[in-house]
Amino acid sequence: MNARAQIGRAPVQSLDTITVAASKTEERAIDALAPVSSVSMEQIQGLQPNRLSDVFYNVPGVSFQERGDDPATVINIRGLQDFGRVAVVVDGARQNYQRSGHNANGSFFLDPELVGGVDVVRGPTSNIYGSGAIGGLVSFRTKDINDVVRPGERWGVDMTGSGGTNNARGLGSIFGGVRADPNVDVFGGAVYRTQGNYKDGNGTEIGNTGNELAAGLMKLTVRPADGHEVKIGGVFQDYQYSIGQQNRGATTTAAPLAAIAGSSVYSSDAKNYLGTITYKYSKPDDNWFDWNATVYGNRVENDQVKTYNNRISTGGGVCPIGTPGNNISGCVGDRRGYVLDTLGVDVNNTTRFNVGDWRNAVTYGFDAFRDDVVTTDARGNSDVTTPSGVRTVSGGFIQLKQNYSTWFEAISAIRYDRYDLDSRTVSTGGDRFSPKITLGVTPMAGFTPYVSYAEGYRAPSITETLIAGGHATGGGPALFACPDGTSGLFCFLPNAGLRPEVGKNKEVGLNLKYNDIFTSGDSFRGKFNVFRNDVEGYIDLVASTPTATPFGTFSQFYQYQNIAHARIEGVEAETMYDAGLWYVGVAGHLIRGKNVATNIGLATITPRKITTTGGVRLLDRRLILAAQWSSFGANNDVPAGYLPSTGYELVNLYATWHATKDIMFTASIDNLLNQYYRPYSIPGSSTDGTTQNDVLWSSPGPGRVYKAGLKIHFGGA
Numbered sequence: 116m117n118a119r120a121q122i123g124r125a126p127v128q129s130l131d132t133i134t135v136a137a138s139k140t141e142e143r144a145i146d147a148l149a150p151v152s153s154v155s156m157e158q159i160q161g162l163q164p165n166r167l168s169d170v171f172y173n174v175p176g177v178s179f180q181e182r183g184d185d186p187a188t189v190i191n192i193r194g195l196q197d198f199g200r201v202a203v204v205v206d207g208a209r210q211n212y213q214r215s216g217h218n219a220n221g222s223f224f225l226d227p228e229l230v231g232g233v234d235v236v237r238g239p240t241s242n243i244y245g246s247g248a249i250g251g252l253v254s255f256r257t258k259d260i261n262d263v264v265r266p267g268e269r270w271g272v273d274m275t276g277s278g279g280t281n282n283a284r285g286l287g288s289i290f291g292g293v294r295a296d297p298n299v300d301v302f303g304g305a306v307y308r309t310q311g312n313y314k315d316g317n318g319t320e321i322g323n324t325g326n327e328l329a330a331g332l333m334k335l336t337v338r339p340a341d342g343h344e345v346k347i348g349g350v351f352q353d354y355q356y357s358i359g360q361q362n363r364g365a366t367t368t369a370a371p372l373a374a375i376a377g378s379s380v381y382s383s384d385a386k387n388y389l390g391t392i393t394y395k396y397s398k399p400d401d402n403w404f405d406w407n408a409t410v411y412g413n414r415v416e417n418d419q420v421k422t423y424n425n426r427i428s429t430g431g432g433v434c435p436i437g438t439p440g441n442n443i444s445g446c447v448g449d450r451r452g453y454v455l456d457t458l459g460v461d462v463n464n465t466t467r468f469n470v471g472d473w474r475n476a477v478t479y480g481f482d483a484f485r486d487d488v489v490t491t492d493a494r495g496n497s498d499v500t501t502p503s504g505v506r507t508v509s510g511g512f513i514q515l516k517q518n519y520s521t522w523f524e525a526i527s528a529i530r531y532d533r534y535d536l537d538s539r540t541v542s543t544g545g546d547r548f549s550p551k552i553t554l555g556v557t558p559m560a561g562f563t564p565y566v567s568y569a570e571g572y573r574a575p576s577i578t579e580t581l582i583a584g585g586h587a588t589g590g591g592p593a594l595f596a597c598p599d600g601t602s603g604l605f606c607f608l609p610n611a612g613l614r615p616e617v618g619k620n621k622e623v624g625l626n627l628k629y630n631d632i633f634t635s636g637d638s639f640r641g642k643f644n645v646f647r648n649d650v651e652g653y654i655d656l657v658a659s660t661p662t663a664t665p666f667g668t669f670s671q672f673y674q675y676q677n678i679a680h681a682r683i684e685g686v687e688a689e690t691m692y693d694a695g696l697w698y699v700g701v702a703g704h705l706i707r708g709k710n711v712a713t714n715i716g717l718a719t720i721t722p723r724k725i726t727t728t729g730g731v732r733l734l735d736r737r738l739i740l741a742a743q744w745s746s747f748g749a750n751n752d753v754p755a756g757y758l759p760s761t762g763y764e765l766v767n768l769y770a771t772w773h774a775t776k777d778i779m780f781t782a783s784i785d786n787l788l789n790q791y792y793r794p795y796s797i798p799g800s801s802t803d804g805t806t807q808n809d810v811l812w813s814s815p816g817p818g819r820v821y822k823a824g825l826k827i828h829f830g831g832a
Contacts, residue, residue: 128691129153129173130628131641136234138516139243139407139463139478139525145628148524148555148565150176150237150644152689156230156262160521161739161771164227164823165284165310172765173728173746175687175704176237176251178721180795182813184323184358185224185314187212187385192237193648194683194708194720195250197221198576200616202241202248205255206348206391208411209245209484215500215578217378217798217807224352224387224415226330228275228288228306231258237687238620239571242549243512245461245482246532249618249650251573257350259300260292268830269294277781277808277824281817282311282325286824292330300336305329315815316791322812323380326356342398350389357382360809362425378809379444380423381451388414405465409811413457421449421495433494438813442587445495453489453501459484476516483509488577488760496587498609504538504577514551524565526553534574534615539580541611547572549617563626571618578655583609586673594664595671610673613654616677620648634694641690644697652679653710671749680711683720691728696736699729707752716752718796721760723748730769737773738798742766747794756799758806763792777828785820792816 130145132153145152166186168179180189180196192201197220203210206659210223224805234254236244241252247751264271272291280283290304308328314320331353337345359380366375389411396406424439424447433442463480486506492499507830516527533546549572555565585593597606624644632639647694658670676711685706692699708717723746730741749762766787772780793814798807 118735122386128638128693129155129158129689130642130689132232134234136236136244136252137241138514139480140405140465140476140516144234145626145640145642145681146563148526148553148563148567148626149240149523150622150646150687151725152235152237152642154233154235156232156258159230160779160826161741161781163279163769163781163824165220165820167225167227167230169785170227170230170233171235172726172743173765174235174252174501174702175689175702175724176537176685176706177179177235178724178794179400180719182218182358182810183217183321183644183815184352184356184360184813185222186326186328186795187224189222190253191719191721192235192253193646193685193704194717195648198573198579198654200250200573202252203255204245204252205350205389205413205651206257206411207461207558208389208391208395208413208456209459210413211457211484212347212415213501213576213578213584214417214453214497216497217810218825219576219578220339224380224385225255225352226306226308226328226352227729228286228308229257229330229332229350229352230255231262238440238622238648239549239569239618240551240553241569241571242530242551242571242621243478243480243528245515246508246510246534247571247573249573249616249648249721256334257348258290258302258304259334260294260300260336262487263290263302263828264292264294265828265830267832269832271828271830273826273828275824277822279820279822281303281313281820284310284820284822285455298338300334301334305331313817313820315616316786316789316797316818318818319391319815321815321817322360323357323508324813324817326354328355329353334749342396342399342401344395346391346393346395348389348391348393350387352387354383354385354387356385357422358419359423360812361423363812364695364807375426376808377812379421379425379441380424381419381444383417383419385415385417388412388416399723400554402467403577405467407464407634408460408462410439410460411458413459415453415526417453419451421447421451423447440494442494445492445696446727449494450491451493451495451497453487453497456487457484469727472520474518477513478516479511479513481509481511483507486577499584499586500582500716501578502538502581502583504536504581504771506534506574506577508534508535508574508828509548522557524555524557530572532572535605535787536575536580538577541609543580543613545574547615547617552644561628563628565626567620567622567624570624571620573616573618574614575615575654575675580611580613581609582607582675592666594666594669596824598783605670606672608672610674610676613675614652616653617651618648620646622646636761637692637694639690639692641688643686643688645686647682647684650681650683651679652677654678655710678710681708682711683708685715695732696730697729699727701725702728703746714752715754718750718753718757718798720750720752721747722750722752734772739769739771743769747792750796753796758797758799758811760796761791761793763790763794764788765790765792777830779826781824781826783820783822786816791818
């Protein structure tokens with residue numbers, strides 16, 4: 116497929132991509148009885164993405180809560196995000212980084228130039244893939260030798276360079292591999308990316324949205340015997356950026372807190388180290404063993420230095436006189452650090468056998484990971500809001516996939532999960548069995564309706580369980596004394612009795628797959644589904660009843676608690692008609708989510724996303740011109756204190772020209788209409804109700820961006 120794409124041939128439809136994300140067994144996305152979507156490397160390259168969110172416009176049910184001044188990615192599936200509700204894996208390794216602040220509570224670092232493909236499963240249908248995924252699964256594969264070295268070549272190198280406006284965007288990458296002999300492959304690559312501060316659609320420069328990335332990737336693949344493959348891989352990424360917004364209002368010490376716009380700024384150096392060892396065994400004539408085992412380690416290390424404070428300080432017992440700062444974030448020049456070490460294993464095997472006309476595949480396995488969080492902050496409040504601790508999560512599953520003749524398929528599975536969480540003061544844990552059942556029929560070729568019920572289990576995170584202490588005042592008076600002896604604007608209370616969340620998802624879907632409809636060689640692919648996910652024990656940060664103080668009426672306590680019930684329901688569709696010389700498709704969703712106890716909407720919902728994509732292939736299909744229109748609905752049903760997101764229309768244009776089989780030019784215009792947009796709701800302050808200004812100013816996306824790139828391939832036998 117890669118070779119055809121390189122010379123401008125019509126690529127395979129994305130829904131025809133082979134995936135294992137839904138059931139751990141290989142199948143085409145269009146055939147999976149689950150809401151599965153795939154994005155190939157060829158599609159990613161044509162989009163020229165600056166960050167990962169640019170890759171997912173065509174994927175229903177997926178949205179993002181990202182700050183422009185933070186290069187980390189936050190994925191939301193069907194309104195669920197934060198604390199592992201969406202399981203994100205890179206080459207099989209869990210990405211569990213989380214830091215509390217004026218941002219989403221869960222993110223990861225991955226540059227799109229490193230990605231060789233991605234699979235998305237929406238909802239807990241993917242519960243056999245790992246613990247916690249009540250929202251869904253996003254599985255990334257980094258580039259490998261088959262993405263660069265073409266069939267018939269012994270070695271190959273791809274060199275890519277691109278640039279863009281708004282502001283001084285640049286990318287350079289090189290990936291190369293060699294097949295040392297039929298049983299040994301060596302592959303590696305490097306990426307450098309940079310950009311300056313961009314302007315939003317209103318022409319306002321968004322502070323600290325410039326950043327710089329240096330990354331590298333290495334893989335060694337050995338095939339010691341027929342059917343056996345061992346792959347050792349490593350990825351390193353180093354992001355240099357500043358997070359936070361400078362002051363846009365009064366700076367005097369007498370100015371009211373609410374009038375002081377902006378926030379502290381931190382020079383940040385985030386490093387991500389990922390190491391994996393994967394052992395696969397598979398032979399066509401061996402029905403007993405189809406084996407996959409991965410052992411991994413992932414470290415995210417974020418070192419920050421405070422470079423700016425948003426108000427003049429006279430010391431106040433926190434910072435030296437003349438040094439700006441406060442007791443929330445420390446003083447200018449102070450350092451703070453976050454380190455998350457994740458060690459994990461994922462092992463599974465599939466055994467196949469036939470009984471009469473029934474074809475059976477039994478897949479069974481186990482997975483486990485251990486998160487070790489260490490937070491340091493000498494004079495600030497970060498070690499309170501993101502506490503240190505250790506969490507161990509493990510589980511096992513067994514799944515039976517049955518096919519009768521060509522018209523019936525049944526998938527049944529049971530998963531067992533357990534977690535243990537420990538700190539110096541709290542030890543807690545729990546376990547549960549979660550079932551899954553899916554039934555599908557194909558009464559006529561290409562037409563497959565199915566029904567599914569699946570449960571998922573998410574263990575509470577370290578922060579949700581252990582967060583404790585007073586939220587620092589920022590220089591003002593302490594409003595409350597806290598049970599642990601501290602004081603502050605309000606008090607965080609730990610909750611050792613916090614229960615895990617349980618997602619119970621009901622789904623009805625329809626897969627459509629037709630070829631040679633109007634002309635020879637054309638094709639139509641479509642996946643449609645209606646779902647309702649009832650999340651029992653949904654965990655949210657809950658404020659106590661406000662009480663009177665000399666400075667006003669405020670809540671004294673904030674604690675993560677299990678609210679009774681959250682319900683998320685909606686419809687999703689993903690379609691594409693490809694006539695060879697032209698193609699058109701529509702994908703999107705309509706979703707609503709409620710806290711059933713209060714009938715108030717969830718702030719993390721993107722209620723509408725509809726993306727229409729169309730293109731033509733010219734010059735013997737070597738030139739591809741495409742347009743994409745995405746329509747997003749505003750989320751106005753949000754809790755009190757939130758500023759609703761904006762509705763907006765994004766129009767992007769793309770061009771890909773395969774000048775020769777080894778030279779490819781790309782060009783694009785992002786946000787052609789230069790629209791201003793804020794894609795998610797902005798939380799308010801916990802004390803005075805004003806908007807968190809640093810989030811408000813860093814959340815708008817970039818205005819119009821022009822980009823152009825060149826990719827050159829070298830290779831030989």
